[in-house]
Amino acid sequence: MSQRQLSTRKIVNVAGIALIVALSLLALSPLISVLYYVVAHGWRALSLDFFTKLPLPVGETGGGIGHAILGSIILVVMASIISVPIGLGMGVLLSEYRHLRISRLLGSVVDLLASIPSIVIGLFAYAIVVKPFHGFSAHAGAIALSIVMIPIVARTTEEMLKLVSQTVREAGLALGLPRYRMILRIVVKGSLGPILVGVILAVARIAGETAPLLFTAFSSQQWFQGLSQPIASIPVQIYNYAISPYDDWHEKAWGGALILILMVLGLNLSIRLFLARKNQTRSRS
Amino acid sequence: MHPSKTDDTLMPKAFYFLAIWVASLIAVPTTAHAGLFGNQLMVNGAGATFPYPLYSKWFAEYQKLHPDIAINYQSIGSGGGIRQLLDETVDFGASDAPMTDEQLKKAPRPIVHIPATSGAIVMTYHLPPLKSPIKLTGALIADIYQKKITKWTDPRLLELNPELKTLFANGVDSDILVVHRSDGSGTSAVFTEYLSKVSESWKKEVGHGTALRWPTGIGGKGNEGVTSFVKQIPGSIGFVELVFAKTLKLPYALLENPRHEWVDASMESVTAAAEGALKNIPADFRTSITQVNAPNAYPISSFTYLLIPTKPAPGDHGQYRAILDFLKWGLTEGQKLSPALFYAPLPKSLVERILKRVNQLEVAK
Amino acid sequence: MNSHSENRGDRVFRLVLYVFAGIAFALVLGILVFLWNLGWPAIHQLGLRNLFSSEWNPPLHAFGISPFIFGTLVSSFWALVIATPISVSAAILLTDLAPRKFGQVFGFLVEMLAAIPSVVYGLWGLFVVIPWLRVDVQPFLRNHFGFLPFFQGQIYGVSIMAASIILAIMITPTITAICREVFNAVPQVLREGVLAMGSTRFEMIRIAVLKSSKSGILGGMVLGLARALGETMAVTMVIGNTADLSWSLFAPHQTMASAIASEVAEANGLHLSALGVVGLVLLLISGMVFFVMRSILVKKPKGAKR
Numbered sequence: 001m002s003q004r005q006l007s008t009r010k011i012v013n014v015a016g017i018a019l020i021v022a023l024s025l026l027a028l029s030p031l032i033s034v035l036y037y038v039v040a041h042g043w044r045a046l047s048l049d050f051f052t053k054l055p056l057p058v059g060e061t062g063g064g065i066g067h068a069i070l071g072s073i074i075l076v077v078m079a080s081i082i083s084v085p086i087g088l089g090m091g092v093l094l095s096e097y098r099h100l101r102i103s104r105l106l107g108s109v110v111d112l113l114a115s116i117p118s119i120v121i122g123l124f125a126y127a128i129v130v131k132p133f134h135g136f137s138a139h140a141g142a143i144a145l146s147i148v149m150i151p152i153v154a155r156t157t158e159e160m161l162k163l164v165s166q167t168v169r170e171a172g173l174a175l176g177l178p179r180y181r182m183i184l185r186i187v188v189k190g191s192l193g194p195i196l197v198g199v200i201l202a203v204a205r206i207a208g209e210t211a212p213l214l215f216t217a218f219s220s221q222q223w224f225q226g227l228s229q230p231i232a233s234i235p236v237q238i239y240n241y242a243i244s245p246y247d248d249w250h251e252k253a254w255g256g257a258l259i260l261i262l263m264v265l266g267l268n269l270s271i272r273l274f275l276a277r278k279n280q281t282r283s284r285s
Numbered sequence: 286m287h288p289s290k291t292d293d294t295l296m297p298k299a300f301y302f303l304a305i306w307v308a309s310l311i312a313v314p315t316t317a318h319a320g321l322f323g324n325q326l327m328v329n330g331a332g333a334t335f336p337y338p339l340y341s342k343w344f345a346e347y348q349k350l351h352p353d354i355a356i357n358y359q360s361i362g363s364g365g366g367i368r369q370l371l372d373e374t375v376d377f378g379a380s381d382a383p384m385t386d387e388q389l390k391k392a393p394r395p396i397v398h399i400p401a402t403s404g405a406i407v408m409t410y411h412l413p414p415l416k417s418p419i420k421l422t423g424a425l426i427a428d429i430y431q432k433k434i435t436k437w438t439d440p441r442l443l444e445l446n447p448e449l450k451t452l453f454a455n456g457v458d459s460d461i462l463v464v465h466r467s468d469g470s471g472t473s474a475v476f477t478e479y480l481s482k483v484s485e486s487w488k489k490e491v492g493h494g495t496a497l498r499w500p501t502g503i504g505g506k507g508n509e510g511v512t513s514f515v516k517q518i519p520g521s522i523g524f525v526e527l528v529f530a531k532t533l534k535l536p537y538a539l540l541e542n543p544r545h546e547w548v549d550a551s552m553e554s555v556t557a558a559a560e561g562a563l564k565n566i567p568a569d570f571r572t573s574i575t576q577v578n579a580p581n582a583y584p585i586s587s588f589t590y591l592l593i594p595t596k597p598a599p600g601d602h603g604q605y606r607a608i609l610d611f612l613k614w615g616l617t618e619g620q621k622l623s624p625a626l627f628y629a630p631l632p633k634s635l636v637e638r639i640l641k642r643v644n645q646l647e648v649a650k
Numbered sequence: 651m652n653s654h655s656e657n658r659g660d661r662v663f664r665l666v667l668y669v670f671a672g673i674a675f676a677l678v679l680g681i682l683v684f685l686w687n688l689g690w691p692a693i694h695q696l697g698l699r700n701l702f703s704s705e706w707n708p709p710l711h712a713f714g715i716s717p718f719i720f721g722t723l724v725s726s727f728w729a730l731v732i733a734t735p736i737s738v739s740a741a742i743l744l745t746d747l748a749p750r751k752f753g754q755v756f757g758f759l760v761e762m763l764a765a766i767p768s769v770v771y772g773l774w775g776l777f778v779v780i781p782w783l784r785v786d787v788q789p790f791l792r793n794h795f796g797f798l799p800f801f802q803g804q805i806y807g808v809s810i811m812a813a814s815i816i817l818a819i820m821i822t823p824t825i826t827a828i829c830r831e832v833f834n835a836v837p838q839v840l841r842e843g844v845l846a847m848g849s850t851r852f853e854m855i856r857i858a859v860l861k862s863s864k865s866g867i868l869g870g871m872v873l874g875l876a877r878a879l880g881e882t883m884a885v886t887m888v889i890g891n892t893a894d895l896s897w898s899l900f901a902p903h904q905t906m907a908s909a910i911a912s913e914v915a916e917a918n919g920l921h922l923s924a925l926g927v928v929g930l931v932l933l934l935i936s937g938m939v940f941f942v943m944r945s946i947l948v949k950k951p952k953g954a955k956r
Contacts, residue, residue: 009850016852020747023739024756027826030819031763034774057341059532059626085306089670097667106671108944113678115940116933117880119907120681123914123929127684135329135374147677154674180663184299208767211882211907215914221344222355225327227313230357235769235883242773242887243505245512245533250777257770264765272758303666365916372918458789460804467891469708469916498707503806503890503902506912518784518806 038257045255055221061248065256067223068232071138074224075217075233076207078142083149084199090150091157091195096183114151121147122212130216136230141217145206152205156198160191197271204267208260210235234260325355328604328611332358332366332379334507335472335526336589339402339626340379343619347611354607362507364469364495370396370592376604378592381471382478382495383571394594397646398570399612399639402620402628403559405550406476406585407537409530410522411515412437412452419446420547421538423483423576423584429461429522430480431487432501437461437520464514464523467504469495475587476524479575524585527551527627540585543578554583555629563632570639586629591615595646612643685933688926695920701927706893708917713924717893719931721903725810725885726878728899729817730871737822737874738860738867741829746841746855757830764823772887775816780807780888783815788900803898808890811899816884821874828873832866833859869946876939879932882907906932 049064056063090110097103125144130136164187172182188195210233218230219240225231234256241253337360344356359365363380370378371391383398408421425441428434434441437449437459453459466473477493491497505511511523516533527550530537539547548554561579566572574586591612597605616639620630631639692701696713703714740760744753784807791801836859844858845851860867890902891912904912906928917925 009853013850013852016855017747020739020742020855023736024743027736027740027763027822028756028759031759031766033778034766034770037774037778038770057345058338059528081306082310085303086670086673089667090674093667093671097664102668102671106674109671109674109678111944112937112940113674115876115880115936116678116681117882117907117936119880119882119910120685120929120933120936123688123910123926124681124684126914127688127926128680130374131372134372150674150677178657179660181659183663204765208769210767210769211911214911218915219359220357221341222325222327222357225325225355225357229327230329230359235767238769238773239883239887242769242776243507243513244509245516245529246509253773257773260767260770264767265762268762268765361915368916368918458805462804462806467912496708498705498712502892503808504892506891514806514808517781521806 035261038254038261041251041254042256042258042261045251046258050252050255054223059246065232065234065237065252067220068234068237068256069259070224071217071220071232072207072234074138074227074231075141075145075213076203078138078227079145079149079206080199080203082142082146083153083202086146087150087153087199087202088157088195090154091161092183092188094154094158095161096179096187110151110154113147114155117211118144118148118209119211119214122214122216125212125216133228135228136216136218138217138227138229138231141213141231141233144212144216145209148209148212149202149206152202153199156201157195160194160198161187163194164190197275200267201271204264208235208264210239214239325353326603326607328354328356328377328607329375330356330358330366330377330379330591331361331369331375332592333363333381333471333589334360334509335363335381335404335406335587336379336402336628337508338528338532339619339623339628342622342626343611343615346619346622347614350614351607351610354611356607356611360507360509362466362468362495363471363474367495367592368469370594373598376598377594377608379590380592381587381589382474383590384592392594394596394598397593397595397642398590399593399616399643400570400588400631400635401591401615402623402631403555403574403586403588404628405527405555405583406472406479406524406587407527407530407550408522408540409512409515409525409535409537411517411519411535412449415448415452415536418536418549419449419538420541421445422541423479427480427484427487430463430465430500430502431484431491432463435461458520460520462518462521463499463502464511464518464521465499465502465504466496466507466511468506468510470507471495471589472508472524472526472587473497475573475575476585478573479585482576527555531627540583542582542584543576544580544582546581548581548583550583550585552624552627552629554581555586556632558582558584558586559588559629559635560632563635566635566638570642593646609643609647613640616640616643681933685926685930689923689930692920692923692927696924701924704895708913708921708924711920713920713927715906715909715924715928715931717895718904718906718909718928720895721810721889722879722905722907722932722935725813725817725889725903725905726875728811728814729821729878730874732814732818733822733825733874734867734871736818737825737870738829740822740826741833742855742859744826744830745833746851746859760823760826763819768820768881768883769887771816771820771884775812775884775888779815780812783807783809783812792900799897800899803896803900805900806890806902808888808902809900810889810903812888813885813903813905814899816888817878817881820881820884821877824877825870825874828870829863829867832863832870835866836862865946869943872939872943872946876936876943879936879939880907882911886911 051064051069052066053064054067093103094107122144125140129140129143168186169182172186213233213236217233219236220230220232238253238256241249340358363382366378366380367384367388369375373393389396408426438453443450474493474495481488481493505514508525508529512525512529512533515521515523515535539549542548557579558574558577561577561582562574576584616636623630692713701713702716704716705712705714706717744757748756784805788805795801840858841854844854885905886908889908891904892902893904894901909928910925914925
C-alpha cells in the first residue's frame, strides 16, 4: 500500500466520521429548535386565566383554554377506561399463551391495528358513532382514541409480562396452581408497576393525538356539557388557533403546545429514569 | 392449606370486575344523554366564517342575558355548516351564500334563510406600505385569479396604480401569490358569483360555488386561514370579510362598482348595496347583493344567513325555542353590535319582514 | 405447561381472553367494512376510472383522488431521502462511535423527537420552518437551480417541500431505532476481524456494519415509510391544502391524510364517499407496507442487544 493511498484513506476516514457526526447532530437540531420555540413563545401565554377561563369572542385578547384542558382530561380518561382492560387482556394472551396459534395471530392483528393511520380510525369512529347518532360527541372522540390506544397497551403489557422470569411461572405451576391463577396472582400481580408504566406511556401518546378528534369530538367553546356533546381538547385547540390569523391565539397555541410537551416529555423522562434506577437495583441483587 | 381456601374467591372477584366494567361502558353513554352533567342548555351551530367575529360577540352578549343557554358555534365554512344542517348534527347552520334548490330538497326538515347581517368581501394584499390603497377592477381581479396577470408589475395594474412600479424597482420579486379558500365557502361562492358577473372568461372557465377548481394559488381554511396567509406571505392577495382585514390592519383595494365609482368597503357602502337591492329581495330572502347599481354601493357585498329548520328536531328539549329567541334578539339588539365590527346592520324594513317570518316559525312550532 | 390438566377455571379464563382477542379482529375487520361501506357509493356511481383520475373538483362532481396519492407518495419519498442518511448516521453514532454515557443521552434525545405530538410539529413548522423556507431556502434554490422542474414556480412557503422536511424529522427516530437494533446485531467478531486486517474505522463501519445490514436498513426505511404515510396534522398545517399534481417542490399539495382531515367535516354525499375511498386507499397502502415490512424484518430474539 502506497503512502498516498494510506493518507487518502486516513482523510476519508476523518471526513466520513465527521459526516456521520454532523448528520447525527442534524437529527437533534429540530428537537432543540422545537423546544426552544415552544418554551420561549408558550411561556408568555401561561397565566391563571389560561388554565381556568373560556375563550373570548374572536379578536379580543385574553381568556384561556380551560375548557380544552378539561376536555382532554375527560377524553383521555374515557379512552383509558375502554382500552386498558382490553389491552391488558390482549397483553396477557400474547405473553402467557405464546404457544397457542391464536396468540401469534393476535400479535399480527395488533401490529396491523397499530399501523392504521389515526385519521382513518377517526373516519371509522365518525362512521359508527357520529353519523348514526347525529352529532359530534365526547363518546365518539373517546372511542377513536381508545382504538389508537389498545394496540399500544397490548404490546407494552406483553413486554412487561415477558420480563417475568420463566422460573417464577414454573414455580407457580409446580405448586399446583391452575394456569389462570398463576398468571393473575403471580405474573400480573408482580408486574403491576411496569404495566402501569406502559399505560402511562400510552396515555402520553394519545394525549397529543389530534387527527382522530377532528370530526368526532370536534371542538367547543363551552365548558363540559355532557358526554354526548362536542368537546374541546388541547391538540385540536392548538390546531384551530395555529391556523387563525390572530397573534393572541397564536400565543395561546404555543402555550397549549408547552403544556403538551411538558406532559409528554416529563412523563417519558421520569419513566426512563425510574426504569433506569430499577434496572440498577435489579442488577445489584 | 392455602390453595383450597382462596380458590373460590378469585374467579368470582374477577368476574365482578369484568361485569362492572362492561356495565359502566354501557351505562355511561346512555345516562349521559340525559344531560346529567351540564346545567346549561347546549345549542350547536356550525357554518360560515364570514360573520364569525360578529356571531361570537352575539353569543357572548346573549349569554350574559341568558346564562342558562350555551351556544356552541363552529366556524368551519358555509359548506360544512350546510352539510351538518342536512345531516342534523347541528341545531342551526350559517352560510353567506344561500342554499341551492337542490340542497334544500335534501333537507329532512324544511330550511328557512334568516339574513343576520351584511358585510363586504375585500381584496386584501401584502405589499410594502403604500400611501393609499391600490385600485382594482373586477376584470383585473378575475384575471389575477385566473393566472392571466401574474406580476404586480403587470402593465394593466400599473395603469391604475403607478406607485407599484417603485415598490419593485430593484429586481424585488413581484410574483402575485394568490390565496383562495380550501374549504367549502360561502365567501367563495359570493366572490366567484361576483367574478362571473364581471368576467365572461371567469364565468365560462371557472364558474361559481362554495368550492371550485381555482386556476391558481393556495387555499386557506376559512376567512381566518386566508387572512393568516396574506398576513404572512409578502406579495400575496386574498379575499376576506372586511372585519378580518381591519382587525389585522391589512390593506385592501378600492373596487369599481357598476357606476364606475371607486368604492371603499365600509358599513356605509355595504348598506348602500343592501338598500339598493331591497325591492328585489324575494320572500325567502335568498338573494345576491353583488354589483348593485346604486350610488356608492360596494360591489362585493353580501348578506349572511342563519339557516333554521321550520320545526324542532325529534330530540329537541328547548334548543329550538332558544334559537328563535336568539334570532329575535340578534335581529334587533344584535344589529347594534354590527358597526363596531364593520358589518352593516340590516335595513329596518328588511328586519321587519324577517321578524314576521320568524314569528311564523314560532307559531308553527 | 401441560394442557391435559386444564380445569374449568383455566378454560373460562382462556375464553375470556379470546373475547378480547376477538375485539382486535373485529376492529380490523370493522374498519375495513365500514370504510368500504362509506366509499361504495363513490365506487359504484363514479367507477374506478373516474375515482383515480387527476381532477379533484367536488362541485363539478369530479372526484379523482390521484393528486392525494401523488402528494402522499412524493412527500413520503422525499422524507425518506432526507431522513435515511441522517438516521443511519445517528444509529452508527450510537452503536459504534459514541462513548456509553454520551450515547445514552443522545439516544434518549432522538427518542424524544418521536414523543413530540404531530400538532406541535405542525405549529413549529408553520411559524418557524415555513418562513425560513420562504425567505431563505426556496428563493436560493430557485435562483441557482431553477432549471430543474423541482425548483420552479411561485414561492408561498407552504409546500410539499415543507411537508417532506417535517415528515423526515418525524420518521428519523423510527428509522434510527431499527438501524440501531440491526447494527447491534452485527457480531462483534466481524468488526474486529475487519479492523484486524488494517481498515480505518470508517472503512470498518462501511464494510462490517453497513454492508451486512442492508436488509435491516431497508426494513427501517419501510417502517419510516409506514409512519410517514399516516402522518396527518403536521402535514396538513404546512402543505398548502391544494389538490395539485406538480413536480415543483415549492407548490402546495394535499396528501390522502390531509385531504381527509381538511374536507370530511364539510363533505356530504358523493364527496364524503370519495373521501371514504381515500381512507380505503390509505388503509390498503398502509397494510401493504405493513406486510412488506414483516417479510423484511425478522423478529430478533430478545437478548441479542449489547
